[in-house]
Amino acid sequence: MFGLDKKDTTLLLVVAALTMLAPFLLNPFPTESGMAQFNAGYPDLMQKFVIFGIFAIGFNILFGLTGYLSFGHAAFLGVGSYAAVWIFKLFTYNVFPAILLSVIVAALFSLLIGFVSLRRSGIYFSILTLAFPQMSFALAYSVLSNPKFNLTNGETGLQVYADDPQRFHREGLPDLPHLFGLSMRSTHTMEIGAWSFDFNVGYYLCAIVMLVTFYLSVRIFRSPFGMMLRAVKSNQQRMNYTGLNTRPYTLAAFVISGMYAGLAGGLLAAMDPLAGAERMQWTASGEVVLMTILGGAGTLIGPILGAGFIKYFENIFSKINDNVLHQWFSFMPDGIEDFMVFIVHPFVGKGWHLTLGILFMLVVIFLPGGLVDGGQRIGRWLRSRGQKEDKTTGTTEPAE
Amino acid sequence: MDSFLLQILNGLDKGSAYALIALGLTLIFGTLGVVNFAHGALFMIGAFCAVTLQRILSLSYTVEDPTQKDFLGNPLKVQTPYVESWFGPNVGGAIIDWAVPLAILLAIPVMVLLGLAMERGLIKHFYKRPHADQILVTFGLAIVLQEIIKYYFGANPIQTPAPDALSGVANLGAVIGMDLVYPIWRIVYFCFAALIIFGVFAFLQFTTFGMVVRAGMADRETVGLLGINIDRRFAIMFGVAAAVAGLAGVMYGPINPPNYHMGMDFLVLSFVVVVVGGMGSLPGAVLAGFILGILESFASTTWATTTIPGINQIIIYLVAIIVLLTRPRGLMGRKGVMED
Numbered sequence: 019m020f021g022l023d024k025k026d027t028t029l030l031l032v033v034a035a036l037t038m039l040a041p042f043l044l045n046p047f048p049t050e051s052g053m054a055q056f057n058a059g060y061p062d063l064m065q066k067f068v069i070f071g072i073f074a075i076g077f078n079i080l081f082g083l084t085g086y087l088s089f090g091h092a093a094f095l096g097v098g099s100y101a102a103v104w105i106f107k108l109f110t111y112n113v114f115p116a117i118l119l120s121v122i123v124a125a126l127f128s129l130l131i132g133f134v135s136l137r138r139s140g141i142y143f144s145i146l147t148l149a150f151p152q153m154s155f156a157l158a159y160s161v162l163s164n165p166k167f168n169l170t171n172g173e174t175g176l177q178v179y180a181d182d183p184q185r186f187h188r189e190g191l192p193d194l195p196h197l198f199g200l201s202m203r204s205t206h207t208m209e210i211g212a213w214s215f216d217f218n219v220g221y222y223l224c225a226i227v228m229l230v231t232f233y234l235s236v237r238i239f240r241s242p243f244g245m246m247l248r249a250v251k252s253n254q255q256r257m258n259y260t261g262l263n264t265r266p267y268t269l270a271a272f273v274i275s276g277m278y279a280g281l282a283g284g285l286l287a288a289m290d291p292l293a294g295a296e297r298m299q300w301t302a303s304g305e306v307v308l309m310t311i312l313g314g315a316g317t318l319i320g321p322i323l324g325a326g327f328i329k330y331f332e333n334i335f336s337k338i339n340d341n342v343l344h345q346w347f348s349f350m351p352d353g354i355e356d357f358m359v360f361i362v363h364p365f366v367g368k369g370w371h372l373t374l375g376i377l378f379m380l381v382v383i384f385l386p387g388g389l390v391d392g393g394q395r396i397g398r399w400l401r402s403r404g405q406k407e408d409k410t411t412g413t414t415e416p417a418e
Numbered sequence: 419m420d421s422f423l424l425q426i427l428n429g430l431d432k433g434s435a436y437a438l439i440a441l442g443l444t445l446i447f448g449t450l451g452v453v454n455f456a457h458g459a460l461f462m463i464g465a466f467c468a469v470t471l472q473r474i475l476s477l478s479y480t481v482e483d484p485t486q487k488d489f490l491g492n493p494l495k496v497q498t499p500y501v502e503s504w505f506g507p508n509v510g511g512a513i514i515d516w517a518v519p520l521a522i523l524l525a526i527p528v529m530v531l532l533g534l535a536m537e538r539g540l541i542k543h544f545y546k547r548p549h550a551d552q553i554l555v556t557f558g559l560a561i562v563l564q565e566i567i568k569y570y571f572g573a574n575p576i577q578t579p580a581p582d583a584l585s586g587v588a589n590l591g592a593v594i595g596m597d598l599v600y601p602i603w604r605i606v607y608f609c610f611a612a613l614i615i616f617g618v619f620a621f622l623q624f625t626t627f628g629m630v631v632r633a634g635m636a637d638r639e640t641v642g643l644l645g646i647n648i649d650r651r652f653a654i655m656f657g658v659a660a661a662v663a664g665l666a667g668v669m670y671g672p673i674n675p676p677n678y679h680m681g682m683d684f685l686v687l688s689f690v691v692v693v694v695g696g697m698g699s700l701p702g703a704v705l706a707g708f709i710l711g712i713l714e715s716f717a718s719t720t721w722a723t724t725t726i727p728g729i730n731q732i733i734i735y736l737v738a739i740i741v742l743l744t745r746p747r748g749l750m751g752r753k754g755v756m757e758d
Contacts, residue, residue, distance in 0.1 A: 087550045138742060141453050141549050141697075145689050146742060152686050153735040161728030300686060304557065311554060364569050372569065375561030382555045383543070 026236050029318060033232055037225040040064055041215045048212035055337055058330050061205055061218035062289075067326045068224040069285045074309040074321030075228075075235050076278020080271050081307075082316035083244060085251035087144050089303045090131065093151030094124040094276040096158065096298030098283025100169070103176045103293045106195065110186040111178075111291075113195050113202065113223070117284040124280020125273055132272035136265055139254065151298050158295040175294030195288045197223060202289060220289050227285065228322075231278060236318055238274070247271050279306075308378050314388030323389050328374065335373060338366040420596055425715050427590075431604040431673060433711020434611030438666035439688035440695060440703035441615060442659035448635045448698045449652040452541055453549055455556040458685030459563040460529065460660050464667025465676035466567055467528055468521035468578050475501050475514045516581045518671055525664045533660025537653045560681065568678040578671035580606075585672070603672050610669050614662060615704055621658075622700075631655055635698075690738040696751025706749055710734050 022030065036043065045059030058064070077091055098120035105116035135146040163172030170176055178184075192201040202220035238244050246267050249257055257264050287293055296302065305328070313324025343362055347355045365373045385392050439461055446454045478499040486494035502510030513520070540559065544552045579585060580603040588605070590598040622628035634641045634648040641648045667676070674680070691710055695702030716722060717733040741748060 081550075085548075085550065087553060134739060134743065138746065141553070142693065142742065142746075144453075144553060145693050146739065148686050149690055149735040149738050153732045156731035157728055160731055164727065301682060304561075307554070307557075369565065369569060371561060372565035375558050375565055379555055379558035379562065382551060382558060383540075386547075386551065 020233065022236060022240070026240065026318075030229075030233060030236065033319065033322065034229055037068060037229060040067070040221075040225070041217055045213060045215055049214050050212060055342075056334060058333060059216060061203075061216055061221050063329065063333055064218070064221045065224050065285075065289050066329045068221070068228040069282050069289070070306070070309060070325040070329055071322040072224075072228050072231050072285070073279055073282035073306050074313065074325040075231055076275040076282070077306045077310050078275075078315060078317075078321040079235055079238060079247075079278070080275040081310060082321075083239070083247035083251060084268055084271050086136075086139070086268060086272070087307070088135075088147040088272070088275075089144055089300050089307065090135075090147035090151040091275065091279045091306055092300065092302035093131070093154045093298045094128050094279035095283035095286070095302070096151075096154070096293065096295065097127050098124045098280030099287040099293035099297055100158075100176055100283075101280075102284040102287035103178065103291055106178050106184070106287070106291050107176075107182040108185065110184060111191065111193070111195050112186075113197050113284075113288040116195070116288060117227075117281065120284030120287070121277050121280045124283065125277045128273050128276025128279075129269075132269050132276065136268050136272060148300055151300055151303060155295055155298040155300075158298060170293075170295060172295070175292050177292040195220075195291055224285050224289070227281065231281065232318075232322070239318060243267065243270070308374065310388075312378060312381055312388055314390030317388070317390045320388050320390040327389065332370055332374075335366050335370040336368070420598060421719075423596070423598055424600070425719060426712055427598075427600050427604070428718075429712030429715035430608045430708065431711075432714060433708040434608050435666055435670055435684065435707075436688055436691045436711050437704045437707025438611050438614060439663055439684055440691040440707045441618060441700060442662040442666075443688060443692050444695070444698060444700050444703040445618075445655055445659040445662070447692070448700065449631065449655045450537070450541065450545070452544065452552050453556070454541075455553055455685065456536070456560040456563065457556075457659075457663055458681030458683075458688065459560040460532070460663040460681070461667040461670075461684055462567065462676065462678065462681030463532065463563060464525050464529060464664030465578075465671050465680065466571060466667075467525040467664065468518045468668045468671045469571065469576050469676060471521040471524050472514075472517040472578055475499065475517050475520075477501075479503075518578055518580060518668065521668045522665060525668045526661055529661040529664030530657040532664075533657035534653060536660070537656040541656070542649075542653075560685070564678050564681060571678065573678060575675035575677040577675050580672035607669050607673060611666065614665060618658070618662065619700070627651065627654075687734060690734055694738050694741045694748055696748030699748070699750040702748060702750030710737065713737060 020027070020030070041059050041064070043059075044064065045057045047053035047057055049057075058067075073091070073095060077088070080091075081087055101120040101123040102113075102116035105119055109115065131147070131150045135143055135150065138146060158170040159172060162169040191199055192203075195202045197219070200219055202218075202223065204219050206217045208215045208217065246264075250264050250268060254264055283293075283297070286297075309324035309328050310321045311324070312327060313322065314320025340359060340363065343359045343366070344355065347358045350358065363369070381388060387394075439457060442460070443454060443457050446452055446457070476499050478497045480495050480497055482493040483496045484493045486496075488494045499510060499514060501513050504510065505513065536559070540555065541552070544555060584602045584606055586602055587599050588602050590600050590605070622632055630641065630646055630648070631651055634646075634652060638648055667680075670676070687710075688707075691706045692703055694710065695704070695706030713733055714730065718730040722729050
């Protein structure tokens with residue numbers, strides 16, 4: 019289907035089913051129950067899942083296929099956000115032109131940065147991509163927000179004010195980002211028994227966009243172009259010796275992943291119409307690196323899993339405080355309970371980044387293929403165990 | 419002329435910090451061939467050694483003084499640091515006052531041990547893995563170290579004042595008949611950095627150990643074939659590099675109050691410094707550190723910022739980009755370092 023082989027079609031359909039049914043799947047606990055804090059099915063968080071999924075899919079096209087480790091992709095996300103908010107400010111709240119422009123601007127920006135950075139490879143490339151977004155961050159934070167030429171609004175962040183022109187804004191259209199009149203914030207809540215499920219327009223827009231980008235990334239992975247990028251990763255020198263200029267290919271991969279980042283930035287702005295400079299900082303790029311590696315770089319589904327994993331646990335872990343911990347360990351004797359709370363305390367709540375850092379190190383050290391690799395290993399282990407058990411049961415069966 | 423000299427002086431202290439961190443980074447590149455993203459975190463931990471020592475020295479007990487009353491009429495509670503009660507108020511007070519320089523004594527063993535533990539426990543297993551993996555694992559380590567510090571010391575900058583005797587300003591120009599007023603601590607920092615840099619170079623140049631390390635940097639395999647355990651020496655150099663970063667951090671506290679993400683802030687800049695200086699070249703790293711520090715301070719003058727707004731924020735990156743594109747090996751880089 020859609021020019022994919024059977025395995026990829028299944029994968030695409032599974033991802034489609036998961037994203038479309040996410041409001042159900044992420045809300046498995048009744049609203050009033052104590053477990054409700056583990057529900058992740060509210061619009062804000064689900065939007066983040068898919069938006070950062072897009073970001074990570076794009077990053078994976080560069081890092082997973084060509085092996086070029088960029089620490090600068092947050093810059094493209096930030097530029098995309100700024101572009102989208104400017105459309106909101108000057109023309110209309112319709113998200114369609116905003117997202118379109120954010121992709122175009124990010125593409126141009128990444129073409130520029132990629133053209134310069136890709137002249138070097140390896141560690142030099144990483145450092146160059148580190149320098150550019152730091153530079154853009156510094157500029158966006160300070161100079162580009164001077165009164166004469168206020169492009170980014172500095173520390174406050176760019177947002178839409180009541181006195182902005184918004185030339186194509188009509189009466190009757192929602193005063194928030196909308197898609198041809200359909201407000202991004204409008205949510206239909208479905209109550210079934212003790213459960214409640216939110217269906218949010220913004221989420222479904224992001225989810226459909228993510229499915230399209232996922233489909234495109236599958237096609238890129240399976241195309242001759244993707245093959246060429248993999249060849250660059252495995253041995254660039256040999257490619258050069260065969261008389262092939264690899265730079266157009268790597269540059270194309272860089273620009274494509276930059277466009278994905280810009281798209282993610284535009285969607286972020288469409289869900290919440292503001293853009294700040296901190297989105298461009300290199301630690302923000304570090305986050306997408308974490309997502310991709312954690313999920314599994316070079317695999318199709320890995321980056322989405324990684325993005326979902328990090329955003330979900332970031333949200334859940336930040337909610338856990340000492341009271342919750344005391345509830346959990348309340349079945350233990352008092353002294354041990356306090357001790358357990360004391361042990362776990364640094365890793366939850368504000369300590370989420372500590373847990374993430376440790377988890378990330380463990381994945382890099384022991385599981386370079388990420389969660390996907392881990393899943394495959396477990397699957398293989400179970401299968402081999404199952405086979406052994408079959409054999410043993412076969413032999414020990416008493417003959418009658 | 420005065421302001422010209424003043425800008426050079428201004429550049430020197432930031433330049434010394436860049437030079438010290440870049441020197442450590444280059445030592446690790448040159449010997450072990452590892453890209454250490456956790457180096458900024460080591461700088462930060464050095465700064466927090468000073469904070470820790472300051473806190474330990476100021477540990478105090480409370481005595482109720484019945485002869486004095488506070489504003490509520492209760493007996494006044496007097497806090498006396500243990501150090502003061504042991505050594506008397508004068509000596510004890512002086513010890514507390516000199517906490518930051520004293521922290522050097524604490525930082526050296528702490529940083530060397532931390533460096534050795536890092537190398538033996540983690541980085542050793544990454545020599546054979548691709549550079550991307552080395553970057554990623556040290557990046558993860560940097561996050562972990564930073565979050566541990568944040569957990570114990572909080573997210574706000576912590577004041578670590580210089581000793582009273584060194585915290586004022588001095589008129590440097592008096593000797594040559596010019597008006598050149600400058601904070602003493604920054605001069606101390608520069609001298610300290612110069613001392614460490616000379617120490618490291620002398621160690622590498624004039625000791626047998628240093629000679630073996632240099633030989634290993636040039637050709638690791640041959641040195642290994644001669645029956646020398648080069649891995650152990652390189653591990654020790656990692657400890658030395660960690661100590662250099664840590665000492666740079668200890669003394670930087672009075673210039674800029676340490677907070678948990680100061681390492682990440684310095685990391686990007688010091689990478690840029692290393693690249694401009696030339697990957698694997700120790701003199702290059704030091705030279706580039708000072709040059710970029712001074713350039714940055716000239717770019718921060720009112721004249722420069724009014725001519726080209728924002729130049730002070732981006733000058734270092736701009737220079738780095740230009741250098742990388744025109745002289746790909748940096749100012750003093752050797753052929754074939756990290757170029758696979």
